[in-house]
Amino acid sequence: MASTKLVVLMLVLFPLQCSTYAVAALTTWNVTKGLTMTPDVNSLTSVDAIIPFEHYSLQYCRSSKKNKANVNLGMMLKGDILESSLYEFNVLKNESCKVLTCESGEDVLSVKAIKKFNEFIRRGYRSNMVLDNLPLIASDAARGMALKKFCHDERNPLRSAPEVRGAAIGGCEQDRVFLHNHHDFMIHYNYRSPDEIFVVGFEVFPRSVRTPDCSKKTGRFFVETNQTTPKKVHWSYSVTWIEKPSSRWATRWDYYLQNSGAASEAAPHWRLITQSLLVLLCLSSIVVLILMRTLRRDIDRYGTMKARMKEIKSSEGKKKKNKNNRYHEIDSTEDQEVTGWKWLAGDVFRPPPFPKLFAGVIGTGTQLGGMLVTLLCAAVFGFLSPSYRGAIVTTTISLFAAMSLLNGYATGALLSLFHCKSWVVVMRSAAAFPAFCCAVWIICEMFLSMHGASNVVTVPIAMSIIAAWLGICIPLAVVGASISFRQWDISLSYNELARRVPSQRCIFHMLPTIFLPGIIPYAAAHVEIRLIMRAIWQGQVYHVFGFLSLVFAVVVITASLTVVVYVYHLLLAEDHRWWWRSFLASSGMGIYFLMYCITYYHTVLKASTWTATVVYFSFCITSALSLSVLVGVCGFFTSWVFIRSMYSYLKID
Secondary structure, three states: OHHHHHHHHHHHHHHHHOOOOOOOOOOOOOEEOOOEEOOEEOOEEOOOOOOOEOHHHOOOOOOOOOOOOOOOHHHHHHOOOOEEOOOOEEOOOOEEEEEOOOOOOOOEEOHHHHHHHHHHHHOOOEEOEEEOOEEOEEOHHHHHHHHHHOOOHHHOOOOOOOOOEOEEOEEEEOOEEEEOOEEEEEEEEEEEEOOEEEEEEEEEEEEOOOOOOOOHHHOOOEOOOOOOOOEEOOOEEEEEEEEOOOOOHHHOOHHHHHOOOOHHHHHHHHHHHHHHHHHHHHHHHHHHHHHHHHHHHHHHHHHHHHHHHHHHHHOOOOOHHHHHHHHHHHHHHHHHHOOHHHHHHHOOOOOOOOHHHHHHHHHHHHHHHHHHHHHHHHHHOOOOOOOOOOHHHHHHHHHHHHOHHHHHHHHHHHHHHOOOOOHHHHHHHHHHHHHHHHHHHHHHHHHHHHHOOOOOOOHHHHHHHHHHHHHHHHHHHHHHHHHHHHHOOOOOOOOOOOOOOOOOOHHHOHHHHHHOOOHHHHHHHHHHHHHHHHHHHOOOOOOOHHHHHHHHHHHHHHHHHHHHHHHHHHHHOOOOOOHHHHHHHHHOHHHHHHHHHHHHHHHHHOOOOHHHHHHHHHHHHHHHHHHHHHHHHHHHHHHHHHHHHHHHOOOOO
């Protein structure tokens, strides 16, 4: 018994131990003295404007070298595109003021370029770079300066917590916009051997200077919208190499993770988990009470009544009067005791309205559940480290396509139970949700292409992605359905005529069914949802997958137990229409998530363009729909197991 408890405790705590664990890159990039390192420039990003742009969409000094970095699907969809730069860092050699030589005359800013710089600075855009697969981060001094020199403080969502990653393009001083044309780079390193080092940190402090000597005394380089002539700009930088003897290759991402916001909120995580476990304990107690006491007592009474009726029917030689009296006694007992859910034994397994639609929805939710569980397992064990650029998006899309097998199996099983086998329904179930996601994606791409965003995918690539996705989903779903058609070739027994449903209390009406039960699982995940939204829209790194896995388990169990209690009382009210109700009772969590997204948009995000608004709400609507279907399927499967177990003890003559 003690060993069993120890195993359970280890299973609970293991995800938490892995919450900050990330597998480092398998290849250690050793750098020898005398070599030259060249950082890659990444997209321009803004917390306020949301839309990413290519680095050279602004008139920076451009390198003629072609970048050889591999780009995966996740990087393309996020606009995480790396390009070569003109910066050159001689290993272990400090540079005080080095001026870039622009190859195509980018050091003379046109009037149009000046206005574009002004617009991007006012929207809070930041330039991003990567050195040895480490993103550029702002130094502590730069972040302190960002709070004072941000151009539109009333719209800055990070007023109390300036952005860490990247360098601000510029800033404002007394309503005048200046450009950061000088960067003080600080490269942290450690020795692997006397002649080899490895990079453990990449920081920058951007400045605005007017002269090529990088002096602060000459004033700032302003970019004003009333500029009528081209303006000469000097792009310069300095490099400082700083040794960090205590830093290791495996832990060089710790600084990014510790400043992500999620790591600083461990206490709220634990409070959330504790509160959720208390709610879970209460719900478990209620379910145990229903199963162990109420149901058992009802089943025992029903079995005793049936035994008494059989005893009277089998007894012969008794007087007819006494026999009629005994039958009258049993009929009275039946009227008193056979009430509630026991009356529904011949109707509880009656197929729901729109059975094909129901089967498709459950199949889609099963597919999403399989994808999320597999994704969390991979993330907990560190295979989706932030060092693998675009890995989470690419893995999510790949797993969703692979889990179409579960979609076809679940859809086929329900179609078999409902006696409406159809290959067309299976293929529609496999293609419906991907088609919806692709439609939303295409709408976003149309808006993004009008602004020239960096995450716009060309039409041939988009069509190939859609064709490959559907070409994988549909065949796998057909394979899964063919398996379930053979394994679930059974039929549900129910009366020919449906039992009339009495008038119900308002709590069992459709709107209360959707809104009331869903608030319980949402409350268990609110803190985690807030951290995920911050990581997606505020440029932070989300890495506490251990907490996320535990919260996901709590949400699933809480939603399942809530639906069990709801379905039991629904059956007590003699309503056998539980199929759709069991799904909708927990799917309301997605509605609360969408309401939070609206609140987040107005209080934190404050997108400055229509395109940013369309992109944000497209993501939120798709996520809310996915969450509703996923949690709703958990409620349905739990109700199915509960009802089958409950009525399996009830013998019907």
